[in-house]
Amino acid sequence: MKEIINLPVSKIGEEEYHINMGPQHPSTHGVLRLVVSLEGEIVKSLKPHCGYIHRGIEKMCEKDTYPQVIHLTDRMDYLSAHINNHAVCLLVEKALEIEVPERVRYIRTIMDELTRIQSHQLWWSSFGMDLGGLTCFFYGLRDREMILDIWEETTGSRFLQSYNCPGGLMQDIHPNFQKKVHAFLKTFKKKIKDYDRILSGNVIFENRSQGVGILSKEDAISYGVTGPSGRGSGWSCDIRKIEPYSMYGKVHFNEVLRYECDTYSRYMVRMQEMHESMNIIEQLIDNIPAGDHSARMKAVIKLPAGEYFQRVESARGELGVYVVSDGNKTPYRMKFRTPSFCNLGVLDHISRDMKIADLVAIGASLDLVIPDIDR
Amino acid sequence: MDNDSLKARILEIVPDAQPEENKQYLTLAVPAARLYDLALKLRDNPELAFDYLFCLSGVDYGKQLAVVYHLSSTQHKHALVIKVKTDDRENPGFDTVSDIWHTADFHERETFDMFGIRFNRHPDLRRIFLDEDWKGYPLRKDYVDEVNIVEF
Numbered sequence: 049m050k051e052i053i054n055l056p057v058s059k060i061g062e063e064e065y066h067i068n069m070g071p072q073h074p075s076t077h078g079v080l081r082l083v084v085s086l087e088g089e090i091v092k093s094l095k096p097h098c099g100y101i102h103r104g105i106e107k108m109c110e111k112d113t114y115p116q117v118i119h120l121t122d123r124m125d126y127l128s129a130h131i132n133n134h135a136v137c138l139l140v141e142k143a144l145e146i147e148v149p150e151r152v153r154y155i156r157t158i159m160d161e162l163t164r165i166q167s168h169q170l171w172w173s174s175f176g177m178d179l180g181g182l183t184c185f186f187y188g189l190r191d192r193e194m195i196l197d198i199w200e201e202t203t204g205s206r207f208l209q210s211y212n213c214p215g216g217l218m219q220d221i222h223p224n225f226q227k228k229v230h231a232f233l234k235t236f237k238k239k240i241k242d243y244d245r246i247l248s249g250n251v252i253f254e255n256r257s258q259g260v261g262i263l264s265k266e267d268a269i270s271y272g273v274t275g276p277s278g279r280g281s282g283w284s285c286d287i288r289k290i291e292p293y294s295m296y297g298k299v300h301f302n303e304v305l306r307y308e309c310d311t312y313s314r315y316m317v318r319m320q321e322m323h324e325s326m327n328i329i330e331q332l333i334d335n336i337p338a339g340d341h342s343a344r345m346k347a348v349i350k351l352p353a354g355e356y357f358q359r360v361e362s363a364r365g366e367l368g369v370y371v372v373s374d375g376n377k378t379p380y381r382m383k384f385r386t387p388s389f390c391n392l393g394v395l396d397h398i399s400r401d402m403k404i405a406d407l408v409a410i411g412a413s414l415d416l417v418i419p420d421i422d423r
Numbered sequence: 424m425d426n427d428s429l430k431a432r433i434l435e436i437v438p439d440a441q442p443e444e445n446k447q448y449l450t451l452a453v454p455a456a457r458l459y460d461l462a463l464k465l466r467d468n469p470e471l472a473f474d475y476l477f478c479l480s481g482v483d484y485g486k487q488l489a490v491v492y493h494l495s496s497t498q499h500k501h502a503l504v505i506k507v508k509t510d511d512r513e514n515p516g517f518d519t520v521s522d523i524w525h526t527a528d529f530h531e532r533e534t535f536d537m538f539g540i541r542f543n544r545h546p547d548l549r550r551i552f553l554d555e556d557w558k559g560y561p562l563r564k565d566y567v568d569e570v571n572i573v574e575f
Contacts, residue, residue: 099552106537107561107572269474269497272526283497290500355445357478357493368478368493381562383480385493393529422552 064092071100075178075408078418082395082407089403094396102422109382114140114214114349117382122208124386125420127167128362130159133212135369138293139358140214141343143351143373151339152216154332157295158229159211161325165236166195167363168318168325175315175412176247179256184246191239194232198225214349216342229333233326240322248319257312261398261410264309271394275365275387276321277414280314282307287361299331311406311413318415350377364388364415388420424470424501432471433503437461443506448493450504458507459518465494465503466523472496473503476520479530481538483564484508488515488540509540516541537562 070081079100085092105120112120114136121132134156141148169192176184196206202222203209211218247253263273268281278285286303288296304320306313351373358369365387372381391414399407424432426449433440437457443450453461465473478493487508495502509515519542521528531542532551539560542548550557559566 099554102552104561267525270525272476272524285497355447355450357447359477366477370478370480370491370493372482381480381482383478385478385480389529389533390526393526397525 069094069407071097075411076418077174077411077416080392080416080418080421084404084407086404089405091399091402091404091407093400094407096392096395098392098418098421100422101419103419105423106382106384109379111378113377114351114379117379118213119208119210121384122210123419124384124423125362125364125367125388125417126208127170127417128163128364128367129208130156130163130211131360131362132367133210134160134294135358135360135362135367137212137214138360139356139369139371140349140351142358143354143356143371144214144349146215146343146345148216148343149339149341150337152341152343153294154336155217155221155341156212157299158329158332158336159209160294161328162195162198162229164325164363165322166192168322169195171318171363171412171415172243172247178408178412179253181246181253184243187239187242187246191236194228194235198228198232201225201228213342215345216340220341221336226333226336229329233330236322237326240319243319248316254312256406256409257315257413258308258310260311260402260406261413262309263394263398267394267397271397272390273365273394273414274390275361275363275415276304276317277314277391278365279304280306280317280413281309285366287359287366291359293360295332299328301328311409314413348377350375351379362387364417364420365391384423386420386423388416388418389423392416392421424499426501429471429501429503433461433465436464445504448502448504450506452506452508455507455509455517458505459520459523461505462492462520462523465505470499472498474498474524476524476526476530479527479534481534481540481562483538483562485564486510488512488538488563490517490534490540492520514541515539516543518543519545521545536560539563 064085064087066083066085069084070076071079081097082094084094109117118133118136121136122129169188173185173188200206202225203211263281265281265283268278268283274285282305289303301324304317306317353373353375356371360367368385370383371379374380399410429449437453441452465471473494473496475495475497477495480491482489487510489506489508492505507517531545534540535548536550536552
């Protein structure tokens with residue numbers, strides 16, 4: 049207060065001021081606090097404050113066995129729970145040099161793509177809502193429900209499945225699985241046209257997103273902005289193409305790239321990725337080979353001493369799992385390189401000199417999941 | 424560039440780099456004093472062009488504290504792991520690489536938060552997840568917290 053009173057009269061109204069956006073704010077999608085420096089309505093800089101939902105997952109992993117670790121990974125990026133499980137399983141299988149049955153690889157890939165679709169549906173819902181279109185929220189959640197029902201039937205859980213386990217799957221798919229996935233694809237192909245009609249060609253939406261939050265390809269690489277956000281800047285960073293795992297080396301799909309580098313471009317990448325994901329599922333769903341749903345594993349899983357790294361493409365970008373093993377049944381050190389954590393790092397850079405309303409659009413276009421940042 | 428020629432090139436830049444055994448990536452431990460210089464050359468040399476730091480992790484090896492850099496090149500598609508280690512557990516510190524790869528900014532803050540490793544010349548070295556007045560560095564192996572950690 050004292051500083052303000054002592055300012056010369058001509059300076060009043062010109063000084064920079066700071067506001068807290070969050071930790072409880074609808075457009076931060078969780079408990080993230082951004083301290084924004086403003087000059088009028090223009091964002092001069094911002095500092096993210098994380099840790100409100102930090103649970104110390106990496107420390108907990110050091111006390112847990114590998115099958116137990118799987119359950120913790122669900123709780124990082126809960127919208128790509130299945131993909132996070134997949135990453136740890138692939139790492140354990142790589143370290144133990146285990147070949148999983150063909151059936152497992154098919155089912156895992158289909159589940160990954162269902163995860164990607166439902167994650168993008170929820171992102172689309174909240175993106176629309178952040179920009180003032182409440183209808184989007186109802187449409188997205190309505191269609192996402194079909195995928196959650198499929199999961200509930202097969203995995204027993206709607207949200208945090210922990211369906212993968214080292215060597216295979218917890219249980220086999222439900223007899224209705226294929227029928228229901230077909231029904232979902234048929235329905236969603238019609239519904240996704242509505243998504244485009246509401247937002248993609250909408251003049252208000254285009255004005256709010258085009259030319260906002262420019263992220264050049266060089267910056268995307270330097271800041272490590274991966275996933276649809278990186279591909280919206282024309283950076284070919286899809287791990288499914290770079291280091292194919294499970295069935296990704298054998299199915300045909302396009303890596304969606306856009307070159308406008310703005311919020312609209314990141315939006316369009318995710319919209320087209322949903323089509324690509326449906327394309328992948330269609331190639332696999334009728335050809336799931338018969339066989340076991342798990343490889344034979346020892347009761348106690350011990351990784352040989354050494355260091356291992358596994359990269360997978362989650363719905364938000366590159367998820368890296370780094371394990372230092374000393375030969376015991378628990379990891380000596382486990383590190384998760386989570387996509388949201390790296391994508392958050394660029395928020396300050398791309399929202400400078402934008403309006404505070406644009407910050408909401410930019411934040412939504414990066415598709416941050418806060419527990420994925422804090423871990 | 425394949426791993427053998429990559430290794431030869433790095434040994435040219437840092438002759439006392441120690442290759443380590445790793446099935447997946449070429450791994451080299453380098454002296455802390457040469458880290459910044461090597462990092463700059465790794466990024467700027469057009470044949471190496473390591474422009475993407477895809478993981479930066481702190482590791483407590485018991486006696487030593489280490490920082491592990493996972494690097495790859497978006498242009499040449501090769502990958503590399505660089506390690507720096509220190510015996511100093513009281514006041515460990517390395518040079519920052521956050522001006523070379525911007526993603527290191529947050530990762531180094533996390534490593535500082537969890538391992539107490541300082542990064543010289545880092546623009547904003549504060550704890551990132553824990554409170555400013557938190558005592559100790561939780562991911563160190565000798566960390567004791569009788570309140571929050573329940574031993575079974």
